[in-house]
Amino acid sequence: MSSTVTELDRVVIRFAGDSGDGMQLTGDRFTQEAAVFGNDLSTLPNFPAEIRAPQGTIPGVSSFQLHFANYDILTPGDRPDVLVAMNPAALKANLTDLRRGATIIVDTHDFTARNLAKVGYDVNPLEDDTLAEFAVHALDLTGMTVEAVKEFGLSRKDAARSKNMFALGLVSWLYGRDVDGSEAHLAAKFATKPAIRDANIAALRAGWSFGETTETFAVSYVVKPAPVRAGRYRNITGNTALSYGLVAAGRLSGLPVLMGAYPITPASDILHELSKHKSFGVTTFQAEDEIAAIGAAVGASFAGALGVTATSGPGVALKSEAMGLAVMTELPLVVIDVQRGGPSTGLPTKTEQSDLLQAMYGRNGEAPMPVIAAQSPSDCFDAALEAARIAVTHRTPVMLLSDGYLANGSEPWAIPDVATLPRIDPDFATGPNHDRGDGERDFWPYLRDEDTLARPWAIPGTPGLEHRIGGLEKGEGHGNISYDPANHDRMVRIRAEKVRRIADSLPPLEVDDPSGEAGVLVIGWGSTYGPIGAACRRVRAAGHAIAQVHLRHVNPLPHDLGEILRRYDRVVCPEMNLGQLSRLLRAEYLIDVRPITTVRGLPFGAEALAADLLAHVTTTAEATA
Amino acid sequence: MTAIDLPAPTLTAKDFSSDQEVRWCPGCGDYAVLKAVQSFLPDLGLRRENIVFVSGIGCSSRFPYYLDTYGMHSIHGRAPSIATGIATAREDLSVWVVTGDGDALSIGGNHLIHALRRNVNMTILLFNNRIYGLTKGQYSPTSETGKVTKSTPLGSIDHPFNPVSLALGAEATFVARTIDSDRKHLTAVLAAAAAHRGTSFVEIYQNCPIFNDGAFEALKGPAAADHLLRLEPGLEVTAAGRTWAHDPGEIDPSRQFALSRLDADPDSPVPVGIFRQVQRPTYDDQARAQVAEAIATRGRGELQDLLDSGDTWTVPSDGV
Ligand code: SF4
Numbered sequence: 036m037s038s039t040v041t042e043l044d045r046v047v048i049r050f051a052g053d054s055g056d057g058m059q060l061t062g063d064r065f066t067q068e069a070a071v072f073g074n075d076l077s078t079l080p081n082f083p084a085e086i087r088a089p090q091g092t093i094p095g096v097s098s099f100q101l102h103f104a105n106y107d108i109l110t111p112g113d114r115p116d117v118l119v120a121m122n123p124a125a126l127k128a129n130l131t132d133l134r135r136g137a138t139i140i141v142d143t144h145d146f147t148a149r150n151l152a153k154v155g156y157d158v159n160p161l162e163d164d165t166l167a168e169f170a171v172h173a174l175d176l177t178g179m180t181v182e183a184v185k186e187f188g189l190s191r192k193d194a195a196r197s198k199n200m201f202a203l204g205l206v207s208w209l210y211g212r213d214v215d216g217s218e219a220h221l222a223a224k225f226a227t228k229p230a231i232r233d234a235n236i237a238a239l240r241a242g243w244s245f246g247e248t249t250e251t252f253a254v255s256y257v258v259k260p261a262p263v264r265a266g267r268y269r270n271i272t273g274n275t276a277l278s279y280g281l282v283a284a285g286r287l288s289g290l291p292v293l294m295g296a297y298p299i300t301p302a303s304d305i306l307h308e309l310s311k312h313k314s315f316g317v318t319t320f321q322a323e324d325e326i327a328a329i330g331a332a333v334g335a336s337f338a339g340a341l342g343v344t345a346t347s348g349p350g351v352a353l354k355s356e357a358m359g360l361a362v363m364t365e366l367p368l369v370v371i372d373v374q375r376g377g378p379s380t381g382l383p384t385k386t387e388q389s390d391l392l393q394a395m396y397g398r399n400g401e402a403p404m405p406v407i408a409a410q411s412p413s414d415c416f417d418a419a420l421e422a423a424r425i426a427v428t429h430r431t432p433v434m435l436l437s438d439g440y441l442a443n444g445s446e447p448w449a450i451p452d453v454a455t456l457p458r459i460d461p462d463f464a465t466g467p468n469h470d471r472g473d474g475e476r477d478f479w480p481y482l483r484d485e486d487t488l489a490r491p492w493a494i495p496g497t498p499g500l501e502h503r504i505g506g507l508e509k510g511e512g513h514g515n516i517s518y519d520p521a522n523h524d525r526m527v528r529i530r531a532e533k534v535r536r537i538a539d540s541l542p543p544l545e546v547d548d549p550s551g552e553a554g555v556l557v558i559g560w561g562s563t564y565g566p567i568g569a570a571c572r573r574v575r576a577a578g579h580a581i582a583q584v585h586l587r588h589v590n591p592l593p594h595d596l597g598e599i600l601r602r603y604d605r606v607v608c609p610e611m612n613l614g615q616l617s618r619l620l621r622a623e624y625l626i627d628v629r630p631i632t633t634v635r636g637l638p639f640g641a642e643a644l645a646a647d648l649l650a651h652v653t654t655t656a657e658a659t660a
Numbered sequence: 661m662t663a664i665d666l667p668a669p670t671l672t673a674k675d676f677s678s679d680q681e682v683r684w685c686p687g688c689g690d691y692a693v694l695k696a697v698q699s700f701l702p703d704l705g706l707r708r709e710n711i712v713f714v715s716g717i718g719c720s721s722r723f724p725y726y727l728d729t730y731g732m733h734s735i736h737g738r739a740p741s742i743a744t745g746i747a748t749a750r751e752d753l754s755v756w757v758v759t760g761d762g763d764a765l766s767i768g769g770n771h772l773i774h775a776l777r778r779n780v781n782m783t784i785l786l787f788n789n790r791i792y793g794l795t796k797g798q799y800s801p802t803s804e805t806g807k808v809t810k811s812t813p814l815g816s817i818d819h820p821f822n823p824v825s826l827a828l829g830a831e832a833t834f835v836a837r838t839i840d841s842d843r844k845h846l847t848a849v850l851a852a853a854a855a856h857r858g859t860s861f862v863e864i865y866q867n868c869p870i871f872n873d874g875a876f877e878a879l880k881g882p883a884a885a886d887h888l889l890r891l892e893p894g895l896e897v898t899a900a901g902r903t904w905a906h907d908p909g910e911i912d913p914s915r916q917f918a919l920s921r922l923d924a925d926p927d928s929p930v931p932v933g934i935f936r937q938v939q940r941p942t943y944d945d946q947a948r949a950q951v952a953e954a955i956a957t958r959g960r961g962e963l964q965d966l967l968d969s970g971d972t973w974t975v976p977s978d979g980v
Contacts, residue, residue, distance in 0.1 A: 070973070071973045073973065216971065262978075263975055264975065264978050265976060265977050265978050266975055267973075267974050268973050269970050269972040269973075270971065279967060282961070282963065282966060283967075291749065293748060295741075312961060312966065313951045314951075314954040314955050314960060314961040315960075315963070315966070316951060316955075318947055318948075320744070320745070320748060320947070322741065322774075326741065327738070327740075327744070327774065328741075330734075330741025331741050331742070331745030331748065333734075333745060334714070334732075334743060334744060334745025334747075334749070335745040335746065335748065335749040337732055337742070337745075337746060338746040338749040338753065339750070356735050356738075357735060357738065359735075360734060360735050364732070450967045450968055451967065453963045495709060495710065495711075495712050495730040495750065495753050496709055496710055496750070496752060498707065498708075499709070500709070501709055501729050501730050502730065502731075503678070503725050503732065503733065504731075504733070505724070505725075505731075505732055505734060506717075506735055507733065516680075516725065
C-alpha cells in the first residue's frame with residue numbers, strides 16, 4: 036500500500052508511556068535515526084524521580100520529546116505535532132501540550148475501565164469528543180506486538196514488552212526512516228538474550244510493515260536533511276559531552292584525571308561515563324559521601340592530578356567547605372553542578388537554573404570562584420575544557436554549571452579535530468623561586484605570577500619544594516600561617532583580584548543583532564541559549580529587531596559586557612529561577628535588567644518566551660518613540 | 661610503606677623539622693609524638709619530598725606545619741578523604757594522616773571508617789586526649805560518660821567510642837594503640853604501621869594538660885605495668901571468658917575485637933600494641949591496576965577515536 040508522501044520542514048514528536056514502557060529507549064533510537072539521516076535535532080527526555088512509579092498513573096508517565104528539522108533548530112520544540120501514547124495516563128498527561136490538529140497514535144490495549152478510572156477518565160476519551168481536534172489513530176499496539184512475536188515462546192507479559200519497538204517501527208515508517216540502525220542496536224543490546232532480541236526486532240519490523248501495508252495512515256512524511264557544515268557528526272547528550280570534555284582536558288594538559296563523586300541525579304551519568312575511560316588515565320572514585328568526593332579531588336590536585344567532582348545542587352551544598360579549602364589553598368579543581376529543581380531534594384529529574392547564586396556565593400568568607408556555564412548539550416564539551424583551562428592555568432577551583440535539560444537532552448555535534456584543541460599547560464614548579472637574602476634560594480608557595488596572580492603548583496615528589504598549605508590564612512608570599520590583620524586584608528583582595536583577572540583571557544562577547552537596530556538586548560546564561568535564540572528568531576520573523584548575548588562566563592564577567600549592556604534601551608534576562616543573573620547584573624552595572632522567569636522544571640517554550648520578548652520590544656519602542 | 665624511592669640520602673630528625681615555631685601548650689603530649697616522629701622518619705629511608713602529612717582540624721592537626729615534608733592542614737574531619745585522593749593519584753608517596761578524637765571520630769567518623777574498609781595506603785595517627793582542646797574543653801566522642809566539661813556542666817550522657825574497637829569493626833588491616841609518653845613503644849608501633857601496606861590505624865593516648873590532664877596517668881607512672889597489657893604475638897590473653905594466644909595476623913577480627921573490649925571493665929588492664937595486622941589488597945593499588953589493565957588490553961586511549969565513537973555520520977560538503 037503506498038501512501039502520499041508530504042514534505043515537512045520540522046516535526047516535534049513525543050513518545051509517552053509508563054516508566055517501564057521503554058519510552059526513553061524508543062525516543063533515543065528514533066533520535067539516532069533522525070541524526071544519521073542528517074536532520075538537525077534537539078531532544079527533551081522527561082521522566083519521574085521514581086524508578087517505577089505506580090503503573091498506569093500520571094506520576095508514572097515517562098516521555099521523550101524530539102524536534103527534528105531540515106534547518107538548524109535550537110530547542111526540543113514547544114508543542115508536539117505527534118504524540119505516541121502507550122496508555123491512558125500518557126494520553127492525559129500530555130494532551131494539553133499538543134498543538135491543535137496534532138496526530139495522536141494511541142495504544143488502545145490499556146484503555147480498560149480500571150486504567151481509565153486510575154487517571155480520572157469517567158468516559159473513555161477515545162469514544163467521546165475529548166480528542167475531536169486531533170487526528171487520532173487508536174490501535175491495539177500491544178495486541179499486534181504479542182501476535183508478531185508469538186513464535187519466540189515468550190510469556191504474554193514479556194511479549195507485550197516489545198510494544199515500544201512496534202511503535203518505533205510504525206513511527207519510523209511514518210517519517211520514511213529505515214530501521215537498520217535500530218535493529219543493529221537491539222541485536223547488540225540483547226545479544227545474550229536471544230528470545231528477547233528476536234522479539235524486539237520482530238516487533239520493530241512488524242510496526243514498520245503495519246504502516247507500509249495498511250491504510251491506517253493515508254499520508255507519510257519526509258523531513259529532509261538540514262544543511263550543515265561539512266564534517267563528521269554524532270548525536271550527543273550533555274552529560275556525555277561533558278565527560279568527554281574532562282577526558283580531553285586530561286589529555287590536553289597531560290594530567291591524570293581523578294574524579295570523586297557520590298551518586299546523585301542528574302549527574303551520575305558523568306561518573307558512569309568517566310569510569311569507562313580508564314585507558315585515558317582517568318580514575319573514578321565513588322566516595323562515601325559528597326564531601327569525601329570533593330576531598331579526594333582536592334587531594335588528587337595537591338598530588339598533581341586534575342581533580343574533578345560532579346554533583347547537583349544538594350551535593351554542592353555539602354561540598355561548600357571543601358570548595359573554600361580549594362579557594363584558600365589555590366589548587367586547580369573542577370566542580371560540576373548539574374542543576375535540578377530545588378530547594379532541598381526538590382525536583383531531582385527536572386531542570387532549573389537556581390544554583391547560580393549558590394555557585395557564586397555559597398561558601399563562608401570571601402571565597403570567589405570562577406563560574407562558567409554550558410549552553411547546549413554538545414557545548415558541555417567546550418565548557419568542560421574551558422573549566423579545566425581556567426582551573427589549571429589560574430590555580431583555582433572552578434564551578435561548571437550544567438542542568439538537567441542539558442544533561443539528558445541531545446543534539447548533533449560536529450566532532451572536533453583533536454589537533455585543533457588548545458593545550459593546557461600545568462606548568463609545575465620545579466625549583467626555588469625566592470631569594471632568601473643570604474645568597475640561598477628557597478620556595479615560597481604563595482609567590483605569584485605577576486600577570487595572573489596564580490601561585491606555583493609544586494607537587495609532592497619535587498625535591499626542595501616541600502611546603503605546607505591549608506585552610507588557615509596564609510602570609511602573603513611565604514604562605515605560612517598568618518593572623519595579621521593587614522595581611523588578611525591583602526590576601527582577601529588578592530584572591531578576588533586573581534579571579535577578576537581571568538577576564539583578561541576571555542575573547543570579546545558576540546552580540547547577535549543582525550539589523551543593528553535593536554533597542555532590546557536579551558541576555559542569558561546556560562541552557563536558555565536555545566529557547567532565547569528560537570524566541571528571538573520569532574520576534575525577528577514578526578518584523579522586529581532584537582539582540583541576543585549569551586554568557587559562558589558568569590564569574591568573572593567579561594570586560595566588554597558593561598559597555599554592551601549600556602548600548603541598549605532595555606536589557607531583558609530570561610532565567611529558570613527567580614532572577615539570579617539579573618540580580619548580579621543589576622548589582623554589577625547598575626542597569627535595570629528585567630527578569631523573565633520560569634521554574635516549572637522544564638525549559639522555556641520558545642513561543643511563550645517570544646511573546647514576552649515582543650512585549651518588551653513594543654514597550655521599549657513606544658517609550659523611545 | 662608505599663614510596664618507590666631513589667636511595668635516600670642520610671637524613672636526621674633535624675632535616676624533618678620545619679622552620680615554624682611549635683605552638684602547642686607547654687607539657688602537651690603532642691610534643692612527644694612530634695619528637696618521636698621526627699626522629700623516626702629518617703629510619704624509613706624515604707626522601708622528604710615523597711612524604712605527605714595531611715591533617716584535619718584540632719590541636720594535633722597542626723602537626724604537618726612542623727615537619728619539613730609536603731603537607732596539608734585541611735578541614736575538620738576530612739583528612740582521610742583528602743589522603744585517599746593523594747594516595748590514589750600517586751603510588752610513589754608515603755601518606756600520613758594526623759587526626760584527633762573529635763576530628764576522626766565525630767565530624768569525620770564517616771571518612772575514617774570508609775578509609776579503613778577500603779584499605780587505602782595511608783598511616784592514620786589518632787591522637788586521643790578524650791577532649792576538645794582547640795575549642796577549649798568540651799567533651800569528645802571518647803570522653804568517659806559523666807564527664808563534666810564546659811558544655812556538660814551536669815556531666816556528659818553520651819556513651820564513648822573505643823577507637824580500636826571501631827577500627828576493628830570496620831575491618832581495618834592494621835590496628836594498634838600506643839602512648840605518647842612511651843617513646844620506645846610509640847616508635848616501635850609507628851615503625852610497624854609505616855611498614856604496613858594498606859591503612860594503618862594507630863591510636864595514641866595523648867595527654868592534654870590544659871583541659872583533661874592526667875587522663876592516662878594510671879598508664880604512665882611506676883605502677884603502669886599493673887594497668888597495661890603489652891600485646892605481643894603469641895602472648896597468652898584472656899578475654900570474654902576465653903584464653904588464647906594473641907595473633908594479630910588472624911583474618912577474622914572477632915578475638916582481636918574481644919581483646920579491645922578488655923578495658924571496658926575498669927579493673928582490667930588496657931591493651932596496647934598491635935591488635936591486628938593482616939594483608940588485603942589496597943584500594944589505591946587496585947584502582948591503579950584497573951587503569952593499567954585498561955591500557956594494557958585496549959591500548960592507551962586515543963582521544964580522536966573516543967570522540968568519533970558511537971553512531972556517526974559524515975557530511976561531505978557544506979550544506980546551503
Ligand atoms: S589544649 Fe591540650 S591538646 Fe591542645 S595544645 Fe594545649 S595541651 Fe595540647
